[in-house]
Amino acid sequence: LLIALAIWLLGAASTTTVFVMRHAEKAETPAEDPPLSPAGEARALELAQHFGRAPKTLGFDSIIVTELRRTQETVRPLANRLGIPVIVVPASDPAQAARRALDENRGGRVLIVGHSNTVPAIVEELSGEEVPEMSELEYGIVYVVAVPRFSRAAVTRFDFP
Numbered sequence: 219l220l221i222a223l224a225i226w227l228l229g230a231a232s233t234t235t236v237f238v239m240r241h242a243e244k245a246e247t248p249a250e251d252p253p254l255s256p257a258g259e260a261r262a263l264e265l266a267q268h269f270g271r272a273p274k275t276l277g278f279d280s281i282i283v284t285e286l287r288r289t290q291e292t293v294r295p296l297a298n299r300l301g302i303p304v305i306v307v308p309a310s311d312p313a314q315a316a317r318r319a320l321d322e323n324r325g326g327r328v329l330i331v332g333h334s335n336t337v338p339a340i341v342e343e344l345s346g347e348e349v350p351e352m353s354e355l356e357y358g359i360v361y362v363v364a365v366p367r368f369s370r371a372a373v374t375r376f377d378f379p
Contacts, residue, residue, distance in 0.1 A: 232366075233325065234319065235328070235362065236330060236362075236363045238337055238340050238341050239359065240332060241331050242254050242261035258291070261357065262291060266298075266299050270300055278296075279302065279326035280319070280323050281302060281331070282331070283332075284315075284332060285309060289309075293329065296329075315343075316340050324367075334351075334356065341363060345371035360377075
């Protein structure tokens, strides 16, 4: 019984690490659900290079995106490289992205790719901390949210070129 309790406590005390970022640069047309621009495609490949080098035990366990093309195209090279599934959630429900990251990946590492108007909401949902709004021109901002089971979440912001 003590061993079972110790194993449960260890699992319950785990920290989930969630990386939250905006999709890569999008094309100007079509206005509704545009694909990535050439610059966005290059950023998606860089993302795969940077995050795809880690050994399987140290890489992402899951990737969460919205139903919009630009988020899916941003992660496609990385997901293919890692051989992991991509979970699609509605862009209109940033809280669902946060819930799924925590509920389905306890103790794991998750990448969520959203939009300029949803990234701050996702980070706040995960951590309780407000972060600044993003402009339509900002790309390369990555929030790392460490969410322990029994204490306060910590947010770190990185700015990549």
